[in-house]
Structures are given as C-alpha cells and as structure tokens.
Amino acid sequence: xxxxxxxxxxxxxxxxxxxxxxxxxxxxxxxxxxxxxxxxxxxxxxxxxxxxxxxxxxxxxxxxxxxxxxxxxxxxxxxxxxxxxxxxxxxxxxxxxxxxxxxxxxxxxxxxxxxxxxxxxxxxxxxxxxxxxxxxxxxxxxxxxxxxxxxxxxxxxxxxxxxxxxxxxxxxxxxxxxxxxxxxxxxxxxxxxxxxxxxxxxxxxxxxxxxxxxxxxxxxxxxxxxxxxxxxxxxxxxxxxxxxxxxxxxxxxxxxxxxxxxxxxxxxxxxxxxxxx
Amino acid sequence: xxxxxxxxxxxxxxxxxxxxxxxxxxxxxxxxxxxxxxxxxxxxxxxxxxxxxxxxxxxxxxxxxxxxxxxxxxxxxxxxxxxxxxxxxxxxxxxxxxxxxxxxxxxxxxxxxxxxxxxxxxxxxxxxxxxxxxxxxxxxxxxxxxxxxxxxxxxxxxxxxxxxxxxxxxxxxxxxxxxxxxxxxxxxxxxxxxxxxxxxxxxxxxxxxxxxxxxxxxxxxxxxxxxxxxxxxxxxxxxxxxxxxxxxxxxxxxxxxxxxxxxxxxxxxxxxxxxxxxxxxxxxxxxxxxxxxxxxxxxxxxxxxxxxxxxxxxxxxxxxxxxxxxxxxxxxxxxxxxxxxxxxxxxxxxxxxxxxxxxxxxxx
Numbered sequence: 001x002x003x004x005x006x007x008x009x010x011x012x013x014x015x016x017x018x019x020x021x022x023x024x025x026x027x028x029x030x031x032x033x034x035x036x037x038x039x040x041x042x043x044x045x046x047x048x049x050x051x052x053x054x055x056x057x058x059x060x061x062x063x064x065x066x067x068x069x070x071x072x073x074x075x076x077x078x079x080x081x082x083x084x085x086x087x088x089x090x091x092x093x094x095x096x097x098x099x100x101x102x103x104x105x106x107x108x109x110x111x112x113x114x115x116x117x118x119x120x121x122x123x124x125x126x127x128x129x130x131x132x133x134x135x136x137x138x139x140x141x142x143x144x145x146x147x148x149x150x151x152x153x154x155x156x157x158x159x160x161x162x163x164x165x166x167x168x169x170x171x172x173x174x175x176x177x178x179x180x181x182x183x184x185x186x187x188x189x190x191x192x193x194x195x196x197x198x199x200x201x202x203x204x205x206x207x208x209x210x211x212x213x214x215x216x217x218x219x220x221x222x223x224x225x226x227x228x229x230x231x232x233x234x235x236x237x238x239x240x241x242x243x244x245x246x247x248x249x250x251x252x253x254x255x256x257x258x259x260x261x262x263x264x265x266x267x268x269x270x271x272x273x274x275x276x277x
Numbered sequence: 278x279x280x281x282x283x284x285x286x287x288x289x290x291x292x293x294x295x296x297x298x299x300x301x302x303x304x305x306x307x308x309x310x311x312x313x314x315x316x317x318x319x320x321x322x323x324x325x326x327x328x329x330x331x332x333x334x335x336x337x338x339x340x341x342x343x344x345x346x347x348x349x350x351x352x353x354x355x356x357x358x359x360x361x362x363x364x365x366x367x368x369x370x371x372x373x374x375x376x377x378x379x380x381x382x383x384x385x386x387x388x389x390x391x392x393x394x395x396x397x398x399x400x401x402x403x404x405x406x407x408x409x410x411x412x413x414x415x416x417x418x419x420x421x422x423x424x425x426x427x428x429x430x431x432x433x434x435x436x437x438x439x440x441x442x443x444x445x446x447x448x449x450x451x452x453x454x455x456x457x458x459x460x461x462x463x464x465x466x467x468x469x470x471x472x473x474x475x476x477x478x479x480x481x482x483x484x485x486x487x488x489x490x491x492x493x494x495x496x497x498x499x500x501x502x503x504x505x506x507x508x509x510x511x512x513x514x515x516x517x518x519x520x521x522x523x524x525x526x527x528x529x530x531x532x533x534x535x536x537x538x539x540x541x542x543x544x545x546x547x548x549x550x551x552x553x554x555x556x557x558x559x560x561x562x563x564x565x566x567x568x569x570x571x572x573x574x575x576x577x578x579x580x581x582x583x584x585x586x587x588x589x590x591x592x593x594x595x596x597x598x599x600x601x602x603x604x605x606x607x608x609x610x611x612x613x614x615x616x617x618x619x620x621x622x623x624x625x626x627x628x629x630x631x632x633x634x635x636x637x638x639x640x641x
Contacts, residue, residue, distance in 0.1 A: 173366070173368060175364045175365070175366060175368035176368045176369070176370060176371070178333075178335050178355070178362075178364070178368065179362065179364055179368040179369075179370075180370070180381070181335075181354075181355045181356045182333050182334070182335070182355050182356070182358075182360060182361075182362040182439075183356075183361075183362075183381055183382040183385060183429065183430070183433070184356050184357075184359065184382050184385040184386060184433070185356060185381070185382075185385045186356055187356075189385065193381075194370055197372045198370075198371065198372060200372070
C-alpha cells in the first residue's frame with residue numbers, strides 16, 4: 001500500500017481537515033485540562049496525590065473497571081453469536097442479523113437508555129409480566145443499579161463489537177473449516193478448536209474497543225445507574241460542573257486518557273488497524 | 278503402517294449435481310478400484326472438483342448414489358467418511374504447529390497421547406519434516422506446507438486420499454519433486470488416491486487411470502497410455518496433448534482395421550472403424566509423424582510444405598501445410614527439421630498405421 005510521494009501528499013491533504021478539527025476540538029482543550037490538573041487549586045501534584053488517597057475516587061475507578069470488564073465479556077459473546085449468523089448464515093438470516101446490528105445506530109443513546117428504564121423499572125414491562133404470571137411477588141430491582149447499567153451499556157456496545165469480529169470471520173479461509181470436518185471433526189469441535197482460535201485477532205480487537213468505550217460511558221450509567229452506580233465519566237462531570245473541584249476532575253480525566261492510550265497501544269501491538277473494520 | 282487391504286473401493290452410480298440451472302455433474306458412473314491412483318482431469322468448470330467434493334462429503338449430489346466398500350455413503354456427513362483430503366492451498370490450521378496439525382485427526386478420534394505421539398513422529402519422518410515440528414504453517418515454505426497437508430491427511434490411515442490440485446501453487450522444479458514424493462507415498466500406504474488436476478502431463482505421469490471430464494460429463498476413463506493413444510473423442514484427444522487432425526473420406530472397414538482417403542492418397546488405419554464410416558477425422562500425435570524425402574508405397578504418407586520451425590532443444594517443432602491446406606505440426610530431430618526447411622520446403626509426411634486413430638467428423 002506504499003504509494004508514491006505525491007500519492008502520500010495527496011492522502012495527507014485529504015486527511016488534513018479532520019486532523020485540524022481533532023487538534024482544535026480535542027487536543028488543544030485537553031492540554032488545558034492537563035494544565036488545570038497541575039495548577040488548581042494550587043500548583044503541584046496535590047490532585048494526583050488526592051486521587052491516590054480519596055476513597056470515593058478509588059471505588060469509582062474500581063467499579064468502572066469492573067463494569068467495563070463485565071460489559072466487555074457480555075458484549076463480545078453476544079456480538080460473536082450474531083456475527084456468526086451475519087457472516088455465515090443463510091441469506092435470510094444475514095439480512096435479519098444486519099438489521100439487528102444496524103438499527104441501534106439510528107436510535108439515540110438517550111432514547112435507548114430510557115427504553116431500558118421502561119423495560120426494567122419496578123413497574124416496567126418485565127416486572128409487571130413476571131408478577132402477572134405469578135413467577136415473582138415482589139418486583140426485582142433491575143435498574144438504578146449495576147445490573148441495569150451493564151444491560152444498557154452492553155446493548156449499546158454490541159453493534160460496535162460486531163465489526164472487528166465480522167472482519168476476522170470474513171477473512172477466514174473456508175477450506176480450513178472443510179479440512180477440519182474432512183479430518184473427522186464434528187461441527188461443534190470444529191467451531192471451538194478451529195473457528196474460534198482463527199478469529200482470535202477479531203476477539204481481541206472487539207474486546208479492546210468495547211472495554212475502551214465502556215470506560216468513558218456517561219449517559220447510560222447516569223440514567224440506568226440512577227446515581228447509585230456512578231462511573232468515572234459521571235464522576236468527572238460531577239467534579240467539574242457541580243463542585244468547585246476542577247483540579248481533581250481534571251486529574252481523573254488525565255489518568256483516564258493515559259490509561260486508554262496505553263490500552264490502545266497494547267491493542268495495536270496485537271491487531272492491525274485494518275482488522276478492526 | 279498401512280495395510281493394503283484397508284484401501285477403499287468406491288462406486289459412483291449415476292451421480293449428478295445441479296447448482297440452480299447450472300449442471301455441474303451429469304450422470305456419472307465410475308468405479309474406483311482398491312489402492313488405485315485415479316486422476317480426475319479436465320478444464321475448470323468441467324465437474325472434476327465437484328465430484329471430488331461429493332466424494333469428500335462436502336457437496337451433496339442432486340441424484341445418484343455413492344458406495345464405499347459396498348456401503349451406501351451418499352448421505353453420510355464428511356466427518357464420518359474418513360477420507361483424507363489435501364486442499365488447494367493446503368488449508369492448514371494456521372494457529373497450530375506442524376505437530377498439532379498432523380495430530381488433529383488422531384485427537385478427534387480420541388487416540389491415546391502415546392499413540393498420537395508415535396504416529397505423528399512416524400509421519401513427520403516419512404514426509405521429511407523432522408526439525409520443523411514446532412513451527413507454524415506460516416513459517417514453512419510452500420513445499421513444506423504441502424508435506425504437512427499430506428501427512429495430516431494420511432496419518433489416520435484413511436481408506437481414500439482426495440487431492441484437489443495440490444501442486445498448483447508450487448514452482449516447476451518443486452512440483453516434480455512433490456509428484457515423485459506422492460507416488461512414493463501412494464506405493465507405501467497402498468491407499469486409494471483420487472487426484473484432481475487440470476494439468477494433463479501431471480495426470481499422465483502420476484496415475485494408474487485417468488478420468489477426463491468436460492462440461493460435467495465423464496468422457497473417458499482408462500490407463501494413461503489408453504487415453505493418450507486411443508482417445509474416445511476429439512476433446513480428449515486435444516486435451517491430452519497436441520494433435521494433428523486430417524479429414525479422411527470414404528472410411529470403411531478393412532482386413533486389420535480401416536481404410537480411407539486422405540489428401541487424395543489411400544491410408545490405412547489399425548483401429549476399428551466401428552461406428553465411424555464415410556467421412557471422419559484422422560488424428561495423429563506430432564511425435565508419431567516423421568518426415569521423408571519421397572513417397573513410399575505401402576506406407577501412410579501425404580505431401581506437405583514446411584513453413585516454420587520452433588527449436589525446442591531436444592527436438593524441433595515443425596509446422597507444415599498440406600496440399601489441401603490442412604495445418605500439421607510434427608516433432609522431429611533438429612537436423613531433419615533444418616533439412617526439411619532448406620530443400621525447397623516440399624516433403625512427405627509419414628506415420629505408422631497403428632498411430633493414427635479415427636474420430637467422428639466434426640463431432641466432439
């Protein structure tokens with residue numbers, strides 16, 4: 001893919017507007033955030049010290065990592081199943097799977113979060129139905145807790161988890177699967193010992209994307225967590241907009257960005273960018 | 278390791294396959310003998326690969342039945358057929374080492390660890406991969422990958438080994454080497470080999486019998502020398518190698534064969550005229566014709582003019598035009614070609630009666 005010099009100049013020129021936008025809209029303001037983290041309220045490393053000692057900040061960090069990990073496992077597993085159908089199903093199944101993958105992109109994250117509230121709340125569809133058939137007598141607490149957050153976030157992230165998996169499954173040589181069966185391996189065994197290992201790069205890419213996305217989630221945990229399951233992005237928001245504690249909010253932001261950056265660097269050591277789309 | 282008695286005997290009975298409106302394979306009946314090396318030969322789209330896939334169980338025939346050692350296996354899924362298969366491009370498991378690839382069919386069959394270790398070791402030795410056990414397929418050369426594929430397909434002692442154009446990705450010298458190796462493996466294991474190729478010289482060199490396909494039909498099956506020297510029709514004649522076609526008139530049976538008129542001269546043919554009477558095509562391979570200074574009685578010969586020559590090293594290919602305008606190519610010793618071109622260009626083309634064979638006029 002190495003073009004001539006003028007080709008590369010042309011490509012750089014085409015990318016320039018986006019790069020300029022990213023620098024102006026993200027990099028520049030972020031430098032301001034970095035500056036706050038070292039200067040507010042007084043210059044020094046005070047906020048980073050607080051970050052290490054503040055129980056609330058630490059518990060939110062741990063909760064964020066835990067939720068992100070669970071959401072990643074749930075999303076990648078569900079995405080794997082639907083991607084198998086999308087890539088390898090019959091023509092009708094493919095269209096259905098594609099529909100299920102694409103439709104969520106057309107509905108705003110806010111709408112979807114409230115949709116889950118309607119389904120999961122104490123007087124929501126699920127609890128009402130379970131009570132009406134006599135399966136439970138008291139409503140289950142399905143929302144305004146970590147469970148609700150995980151459901152909502154997984155639902156949002158499954159379509160994103162699909163693409164790296166689809167890319168890996170599409171590039172897989174069909175004959176290798178035939179070879180396994182021809183050598184006596186059942187469909188089940190072929191799936192677990194050949195198909196899944198051969199899509200390893202897709203699984204890694206999918207998990208990394210989901211995990212990184214999960215770390216920065218704001219709207220979904222804010223609504224479905226109901227203030228009881230605060231994640232890191234919400235904490236930053238609270239620090240900056242609802243308290244004068246800009247320095248701590250900034251320090252948390254910096255730590256989050258550095259952490260995500262490190263994860264991405266790790267990801268690209270194992271997976272090439274083109275395998276993710 | 279392999280007992281020759283284990284080799285499978287396969288019968289295909291009226292096998293047909295349609296993909297939508299495309300007829301990939303039509304009414305194929307073929308017996309594959311125990312331990313034979315059968316080559317399925319034909320151009321792409323001729324049905325040879327479809328038949329191989331049906332044998333492997335990856336494709337279900339639209340009609341007909343398939344028998345292995347007398348048992349009907351038409352509806353048996355691939356994983357229960359125990360046919361070894363080597364794919365085009367080898368289809369090795371990229372995430373497994375050489376050792377793990379070869380062990381795979383044994384693990385599937387739940388062999389004990391010690392048996393797996395022993396048989397994989399034997400197989401690695403047999404195909405000359407010692408020292409490469411721990412490597413991944415991507416770290417091997419094309420020839421080595423080919424050996425892994427062969428070892429993996431043979432390690433569980435299948436009754437039949439199916440090979441789908443296994444040499445198409447190899448360069449010429451490596452091809453020759455692998456062909457020899459495959460012949461040796463066939464002799465050592467005694468297993469039935471069914472081999473698909475579109476390369477006629479490969480087919481003639483390797484097989485005990487060749488089955489020639491075109492447009493989904495089996496045209497002829499026989500020993501390499503049978504199909505080469507006595508092709509059943511024009512397609513087979515042309516597909517197996519260069520051939521000269523001369524119109525011959527008034528064909529009728531004679532004492533030990535047939536006679537007819539070619540380029541206004543009487544010619545003898547050893548083959549039976551059988552259904553062919555009247556006008557026909559006389560086909561002769563270039564290496565079976567020679568150049569003579571003048572016509573001799575009692576021998577087949579026609580007058581021709583040498584027009585061009587191509588030096589091939591061991592011999593020269595000489596292009597000639599007959600008096601009635603037919604184009605003929607002969608393969609002759611280099612000095613004969615030079616002489617033919619230098620002396621006024623007019624020569625006699627001769628051939629032994631038993632080397633010419635008759636094909637229906639114009640027909641396929």
